[in-house]
Structure formats: structure tokens, C-alpha cells
Amino acid sequence: MSKTGSREERELVRMLWDADCAAMRAPASGGATKKPLPDVIAGNGSIYLAIEVKSSSLERIYIDSEKIDGLKEFSQIFGAQPYIGVKFLRKKWRFICLEDLHITRNNNYRVNIDLAFDKGLDFDEILGNDKQVKFS
Template sequence: MRYRRGASAERELVKLLESKGFAVLRSAGSHKIDLVAGNGKEYLCIEVKSTRSRKLYLPIEDVEKLVEFAGRFGGRPVLAVKFVNVGWRFYGPNRLEHGEKSYKIDLETPFMTLDGLLGKQRTLEGVL
């Protein structure tokens, strides 16, 4: 069941990124990363997680693999978490706190929206 939910979340994120003008490659199975996305200007290396829980623990070595791959590839490492019944949240690995063995992400962890991640977040500057 977890594999299907994870694969479904990956496919959903592929469609979202494609709708924003990105070409996306999905790496099925357990590899270093789940998605590679690019639009000719920006490249993202994405690890996708989906959870029904209010918190998620990621092994430190998984995050290190993502950061290492992104560095070699020339992309930006991104953790994309779909909290079921809440929605998508995006995190830069360098902003996460970790313990001895894992990173913890919960609903209180500061995050970016997809538009914020892509630098398309609208602001009210100049409107008010």
C-alpha cells in the first residue's frame, strides 16, 4: 500500500511540475532520487514522500544521498512531502533539523509552496 501511495504522489507531482513548464523524469523504484525536473533555467532533484501522519522521519543517509546527487547533477535538492488531507509542502534539506539518525518534518516545520519553490510566489507588495 505504501508503494502505491508513494508512486501515486510522485505521478501527481509530475503533473503539477509539467503544468508549470517543467520537463520531468520519474525514477521508479528505490534509487537515489524520485524525480528530476528542469525548465532550461532551473533544475530540481526531488525526493517525494507521502504520509497520512502529521509527522515524518527521514533517515539522514537518504537526505545526504539527495544532496550529493543534486550537487553532482547541478540541481537544487528538494524534499516534497504530501501530507494527505493537508497538501503538498516543499523543503530545502539545509533548513531541516535532525537528530542522531533522522530528520523530522511535521506540520509546524517551515515550508514552501510549489509557487514559492519555483520563485513564482505572489506578494502583496505595492498592492496595499
């Protein structure tokens, strides 16, 4: 994994601890094991989160279908809510539900800034502290 991705994962883990959630980076995420592991696991006794972290200085991020399949599998077994946590350069964190991801022609996934900010949740929303209100 690139240093940027690791840095974003550590930042998210700190944010989760500061929000009274136990959180950790999965040390074997990113393909070092045959088992599906998300980048970050967190919980507080009421909510459990499994987050695949992606960051970019570009306006779109591509994600292999194996990553999404693994996140789904882990989350189902663990009882966690799965999210793709995205951090675009100089933007706030956004968390996208798997069903909101765009599927590419190659059956992989894509997140762009518009999707992240139109359909994605903010940090407080994934913790159940805030509800997003959208006006049509």
C-alpha cells in the same frame, strides 16, 4: 515503495509538466541502485530540481540520513536545488530545504506538519514564480 508514495510522485510529475517543466520519476530511486537518485527530477532550462517525495497520513515523517546524503550528492553533481517534497493527507504540497530539516537523536531527519508549513515552500515558490511573505 508503497502505492501511496508512487501516486504522490506521479501527481508531482504531472504538476511540474503542467507548470512547463520537464519532469520524471527516477525509476531506480528507493534503493534499487547503488547510485543516489531522488524520486523526481525536473527542470525548465532556468531551474533544476531534485526532489525526495514523502507522504503520510500522520503528522510527522522520518527520513533516513542516507536518503538526504544521496539527495545532496545527486543535486551537487547535477546542479539541481534539492528539496524534500511532503504531502500530508488533505494538505497542499510543501517543499523543505535540507537545511531546515529537524535532525533526530539518531542523526536521521524528521518533518512534521508545523515545520512543513512554517519553513517549507509552496509549489510556485520552488519554481521561482512566487515569494513567500512571512510576518513576525
